Structures are given as structure tokens and as C-alpha cells.
Amino acid sequence: MDIFLQQVINGLVQGSLYALVALGYTMVYGIIELVNFAHGEVVMVGALVGLSVIERIASRGDTGWGVIAIGVLVAIPSCMALGLGIERVAYRPLRKAPRLAPLISAIGVSIALQQMAALIWGRNYLHYPDVLSNPQFHIGGAVITQVQLVILATTGILMLLTWLIVQKTALGRAMRASAQNPSVAGLMGVNVDRIIALTFLMGSGLAAVAGVLVGTYYGVGNHTMGFMLGLKAFTAAVLGGIGSLGGAMLGGLLLGVIENLGAGYLGSVTNGTIGSNYSDVLAFLMLIAVLVLRPSGLMGERGSEKV
Template structure:
């Protein structure tokens, strides 16, 4: 039982990481209907910038959490500017072009960001200095660290903040209006370009948080880390219903738990025929199954057949 509990804890923490990145995908998708393939790379840049600051300060007498916070203070505006720039340069000119065109520029932006990071920070793994407490607590035989608890809480907090922003503020109303119908929203006095820019900026600020969190949690960052993380997060967003904030959270948590339980129990489930090497197969299988029965994800709105 303690093993099962441990797997669930593992899954929830991993899922919170996915969810945080997935929120960025889903925000942009909700407004523009665009898969922002470069979001994973923005997360990577966030991690890299934060780590550069943190590593520069880690020798000083400042307490650990302050250094980490300072790293975030630099990484966040950097990512926000980056997100704004990406939208301005690579997506805005293509807003009325074929949708796949923006997908290709997104891939191009990914490649450019990856290789720029490689040139700036080098090809090595960059390590996170041991500033954060990682002592495990044992609850009913299962281990959980302060950092893990913090990650789950932070993801939940950001989620609540975003829901408040989207559903309770003027800005959020404008966002929702733009998502519903950009043209009509424009006619109603919403400055669509500003709204879209803000969406990208908020999404990228989240990416900076996610990047810092991922690199702090796993202890390292690399210029290539954005790709697989982005892929997983994107899968999570689709699982939950892309475009839906709650869906991203649910999808992320579910994907994390599915992966954990998959890796942990797939051997027993298949009588030892399949092992943890089929962990991703298991995750994708669940995703496909969900989409076959709910073609727009768990919380996604059902898109009616066009009339």
C-alpha cells in the first residue's frame, strides 16, 4: 500500500510540473487556436536565465530562497519579453495565413531558441546548486519532500490565480471575448492585439516559473530540455481539453499519475510481458482512448459538427 501511495505522490508532483507548462500551451491555444510549439523552449530559456543568476550568486552570503527568488526576478521579465517578441515576429504576421504556417514558424522558433541557448550557455548540463531543502518526510511509508509539496501548492496557486484573472477581471473578459470571436471582440472595443500580447506575456511568465521549478526540482538544465517537457505538457493539455485552463491542470495531473502508475504497475498488469519501457505507450494509449470517446479532451467543449 505504501508503494501505491508513493506512486500516487510521484504522479501528483510530476503532474503538477506538467500542468504548469501545459497552462502556457492552453492559454495561447484558447485565444489563437495555435499550438505554440515554442513554449517548451521558453520554459528552457527561463530555466537557463534563472540558473545563470543563481549560479552567479550562489557563492554569496545571501540565503538560498532569496537567491532563487532573485533568479526568478530576472528570468520572468526575460521570458515575458521573449514571449512578446515571438508572438510579434513569428505569429502575428501569420494570423490570417494558413494555420500550419504558424506551426512551422513555431518549429523554426524552437530550433532558433535551442541553438541560441547552446551558443550562449554552452552544450553542457547546467546544475542547480543545492539551495533548496530536499529532506524527505515520511508519511505512512511514503516519502515526500518540502520542495515537492511546494511545487504542488504553487501549481494549484497559479491555477487559481489564472482562473481569477480569466473569469473575474476585465482583462479576462476581454480574453474570453477574443477567444470566442476575435472580430466581434474587436468591434466591441477590445484591442485584440494587446490582449493576445498579454496572453503571450502571461504564458511566458508562467514558463519562467515552470523552468525554474523544473530545473530546481531535478537539479539540472540543458538547452535541449524544452522539447520533451513541451511534448509531455502539450499531451497533457490535449488530454484535459486544450484551451481549457482547468483541463490543463486536470490533464497534467492525470498524465503524471498515469505515467507513474504505468511505470510502476504495467509489468504486473501484463504479466511481465511489458515493462516500464512501455510507460509512454501506456500514456499515449490512455490519451488515444480518451480522445476516441471524448474527441475534444476531458473538459474540452464539444465542438458540434459544423452546421
């Protein structure tokens, strides 16, 4: 089996999931310059809501992608409502507060969601029911599963859709205007509050899909799963240049591939002194290197800073 190709495939799949979550971070950051710390937790809620629904249907003996799709369709509105609620309760009152205040309330929301999830779903790892036969395909010595293909396709379509909405519609234009200068956008007749709410709505919807896909891919979910995922996705967003859609996608894919190549090769390259458990170190080191060389990320806006 071709290890290199295999790790690249695994990396792309993992990276596309990062990218989907990273979109939520980057869109929110682009408009209100807030690191939405709770975004990873929205993904977790999506995964667990999806799990409950899928479990319920699977217990009647139904299988196949339709079951997963219903899980996604229930998770999306749940996460959207959650995202809207978070924005309204924890972020909107703090829009003009000192910069760190919304960050702390975001941390509060993140802890609160984790604990609520633990109260609802318990603290143990929950297993996604086995509803897919998941056939494998061989390409040039590597294996790709059906789940991986579906993840790649779904995330691809969603990223394209997000890009189209942001670049080609009136809503997207209003979003970009609000990101550039909220007060002027307001003067031009953009309802900035509504745009911010819609941004949270879109990000949370994407997070819901990402959550169910992550659950389906790895087969487990629990109340802490959102933390590391959110961290990685945020790293991906920063890596690509936070605020940039293309950057989030590129950063996600890059991070996924580097991590998986690290896991595959670190051990053999260093004769076993540094094992695959250091792959996160590699990912963070690359992030640091990129930011030192290009302080605004790979695809971030360059040019002089605002004074």
C-alpha cells in the first residue's frame, strides 16, 4: 500500500472537515472581529443531535445514507437556533465592549455548552450506530472509503455554495460591506445586526453538517469532542488568513494533510525517536512558521495596518 498517497487522502478528508468548521470562525471574525470560541461546541451539539436522531431511526432497522441525511437535516436547524441564541445572548450586548470581554463571554458559552451536553448526553463516549456498509475503493495503491468520498463531496459542495453566497448574492455583498466597515455599511442601508445574525446562522449550519460528518467518520461523539476540533479549525482559519474564505479552505486542507503526513512519517524519518504522537507539534510549528513569515496568514489581506 502506498503510504504517502494514503496519508494524503486521509489528510484531505480530515482537512475538509477542518475547513468546514473554519468557515464558521472566519466568517464571524471577518465581520465582528470576534474569535467565536464556542463554535467548536456548536459542532459538538450538531454531532450529538445527529447521533440521537440517527440512533432513533436506526433502532427501527433502517440503514443507508438516508438515515445520516435525516440526522443532518435535524442537526442543521438545531445548531442554527443555537448559533442565533448565542449571538443574541452573549455577543450582541458586548459589541462595543473592550476587546477581551466578548472573548471571555465566548469562553463562558463554550464551557456552558459542554456542560449542558454532558448533562443531556452523559459523559461517556457515544457510538454512532452502524448504518453504512461503507465499501472501499482502490486508487493507485491507496484505499478510499465511501464515507471519505461523501465527506469530500459534501464539504466541496458546501464550500462552493458558501463562496457563491458571499461573492455573488446581495446578502454576500452586504456581508462583505459589513466586514469592511460596519458603520458605513449601516449608512448605506445594510442592517448590520441582521447580517451578523445571518452570518452566525450560516456558520452554525455548516457546523451542524461538519458535526454529523465527523461523528459518522470517526464513529464516536461526546461532549468534549468540539474543543480540539474547534482549536484545529481555528488554527486552520488563522493559517489561511482569518477573515478570508479561501484561506479557511486552504488552511483546513493544508493542516489536515500535514498532520496526517506527520503521523505517517515522523516515526520512520527520525528512526523512532519522535513518534506519530508529535504530529500536533508539527501542525503548530508550521502555523508558527507561516505566521512569522506572513503575519496575516497565507491568503490574508496584506498591506498597511489601520491606524
